[in-house]
Amino acid sequence: MRLWTWLRPFFCDDGLFWATGKYLHIARDKIRRALACLTAWCKETGFKFSVPKTYYIVFTRKRVRRDPVMFLCGSPITRQYHTKYLGMTFDSSLTWRLHILDLVERCKKPLALMRMIAGKRWGGDRQSLTLLYTSLIRSKIDYGSFLYATAADCHLIKVNRIQYAAIRIITGLMRCTPVGNLEAEANILPLHLRRDQLMLQYFGRVLRLENHPVTHLFNNFYNFAFYSSRPYALPVVGRAKELLTSSNMPLDNLEQIPLADLHFIGVPAVRYNLLANKKHFTNIQFRLQFHSLQDTLYSDYVPVFTDGSKMDGRTSFAFVVLDTVVAHRLPSSSSIFTAELYAIYRAVKHISLSDWVRVVIFSDSLSALQAIDSFSPKSHYMLKLQKLLALCDKEIVLEWVPAHVGIHGNDLADAAAKAAIQDDVVISIKLLYSDLRVLIRHFIFQCWQTNWSLSRCWLRRLKPILGDWKSAYRECRREEIVLSRLRAGTCLFMVQHRFDTSIPRDLCPSCDVYTNVFHILVRCPRLTVHRTGILAHLSANNLSQSVNNILGDDFPFSVLFTFLRNVAYFNRV
Template identity: 25%
Template sequence: MTVYFSRGYKLIRPLKLSGTTWGADYNVQKTLYTGRIRPVLEYGMAAWGTAAKSSLDRASKIQNQASRIITGAMRSTPIQAMETLTGLEALESRRDTKTLLQYAKYKRMQAHPMHERTSMPTKCRLKRESFLHQARRLERRDPDLMEQATAPISIPTTLPTWKRKEFPEICTTVPGILQKQVQSEAERKALTLEYISQTYPNEEWTHAYTDGSAEKATRNGGGGILICRKDAAPIKKSIATGKFSTNYKAEAEALKEAAGVLKNSLMLPGDTICRKIVIFSDALSVLQALSNPQNQDVSELATALTTLQQSTEKTVIQWIPSHCNIQGNEEADRLAKEGGKLPQENQQVTFGEAKTIVKEKQRKRWLQQHPQYNPRDSYYQLSRKDQVIIVRLRTGHCRLRHHMFSKFHIGDTPVCHCGIADMTVEHLLQHCPIHQKLRAETWSADTPVQEKIFGTLQSLRCTTDFIRSSGVPV
């Protein structure tokens, strides 16, 4: 373990190539840590996760040191504050996640020696918990995990190559559609409707919309199907996708159900469904999985779509953007929510679904512990030197007199040079008479301190300009 952790300390050395006023910014530093350093720290964690607490603390210290370098925070900055800024989950929490995932895998691997032990009572231990003790303790924390009916991990089966030729065409783009952050909802809707009318005209194509969702993304899933027909009322259907269901599973089940409904409708005499069918879905992850012949998560869906393709002139699965107020998609979304309210069966949960459920529960637990975390924070768009200034102002752990005197006993007094009050972040930004003129030039109107250090990108840049112009080191 000593050699293992010493390697971790060596790996964080590249992060030190950035200072507080120069070097790689937050995004580059975090990518380097999560992509290169953290995987080394976590290697075999499910096995050594039952080690003594002192060993686990050594791994946590490496991440804490990396967090300080990434943010430019001072050594006195609380760990939770750095986790909120970086969005990094504590290694102890990630160990719990990996333990639960490994336990879920053992439950489903019927030929593995550990499979039988997952259903046997655990023996008492005097000092530390065994892997099974730890896994069961974590599972009791979330009763949902204990109620799941497990689906065995089966031998992979792929769709034969000759069958792929009969597979529907999958389109995962709409021309002109950009990311939500840079394009309005109205623009995305207009581009999508124009593309649909030109590529899939109503006179030649049958339009079907599907959607799926799950309560808190982990349970009571529902799917919605809307099939528009010429000269006939649309077909609407809601289905329940299981007591323990992810959004991904609900979307896939809705697509599979739509394929079955369409095939059955084509077999009815006198039906008004065109032989060219397009199914619209906003489930990009499901469509990308369908594009990969080796993906086992959607093998049943792939079979259903292949069967449908054999009964039609042409079938296309077309992605469309979500939440753009496209009428068919919104109706399918409503039907999916109704499906979630239907009686749910406790269907078998695959390892892939269990993995998603465990990670989602852990993520929500982390968000409850870090309510101030904001992934769209303007702070992430600043330069390295500006990011360091904002981090120190937000946490209050900086080089201002109040903090240096009260925390490190450095200096003779915590009082500001103006002699009126302690030199705190709020005093410097809001009240200090020495910087009154500069403050008026920087902010034309009275601005709350929260806006100055947690506000928009423009507000944050005004704050960093003020700090640099004031000459006060933070």
């Protein structure tokens, strides 16, 4: 038997092969035959393997009473109970405990770095700290995250605590702040949803390749009824299929990426003659330059104008050539980039069936033209377009023109695309992976929003719809922390007595009640005289005096900070 029927993925100088079986002796015999084949190949070619660096691991939940005996080139192979391959630590029971412990250890140094540059009154701002977290820490957490998602909750909570600690550094929130408020305040996706998102994106990428082994596993997986009664989670293929089915993703219409045939793909002629003056020319100058270009360089070319449009969740495309206008509405899941790219593709297809010899296609989509010019086909229509341009026996040039400067053909294509948005008939096109990613992000966000709407956190009253606080980014680090703590409902004056028993709990002298955010901002009559600025803004905008309006995203927080300084609470928050 040939060696390559046994040998599995190679990465540099690391290789592996595996075998499965209902009983250990079945898998053992398969591995022994593979080792015998490998030994024979070594004798034939003179190639040598390092036996001390070769080992095997038995993945099973059952007790192995006696270690299987394995030989490579006449030397015994040792058994290990955990191994590291491509950055993932596998243990014999696939509990992922060792991998998560190693991951937590590797995240401690970046966390310490964030603490060093983030103080309570100085240091990096919220945006910089968030960027540090996503690039230095979450990138480590993301690697293989949907694989170790089957780990027990007692292991996954250790990874969650890394994110909780990072968010507390970013926002300045206290350690006693309920964890339900943290991710919503920082607008950072919870890790269990992040793992689902990465899993869906991976399978969306893989399912475009018909011959990929994971595609075969996905298509042949069937979720039997008895799986629900098993004490352990589904494999990653089963979880992905279950989630993709429940999310109603249009996988049947997903683009298929064949192996590129380099004999047919040529270098497309894409020009940017007007791009150099994009920031300096007026509309009149652009029109004059365009007409000059058309009269000199493209005097004997047939002009074609393409455009795409997206409004109110609807997408359409159009192209105009001489007296012909072609415009259609596309599926709502299509992005504006897809519309622009598809418009160029349909225009080239129309040109290939005509008698014209020399044609210039004018498009105002710089991103679409640069994608075509990049010679790295990453989508279905880009590959088909490049192949069509190479096979077409006509001279076709793609030229960029600015939008909305009064170029007649471009304005006609723009008007036709906007009119096609109102069409009831939607033509069917292949779903690009970039558009599928948008659908996946939207689905994951809706899952987060649903969970958030059912929570009883204090912050949900202020932020019923998840999203980023525009007002959370301040020039002063102390103001960022004060605002975050007020919104989270956990401030130093409320909990300081828990950390230092010599400090009594903060008691309002006039109301004889324990203070909190609502009491300071709204309720306490002793502070009414200091609330004149707050009350003036609320009355001017016909808003009631409530915490929701005072801590909302549209409130002028300079007024709020002035109030807190006047009542000596700014430094106590």
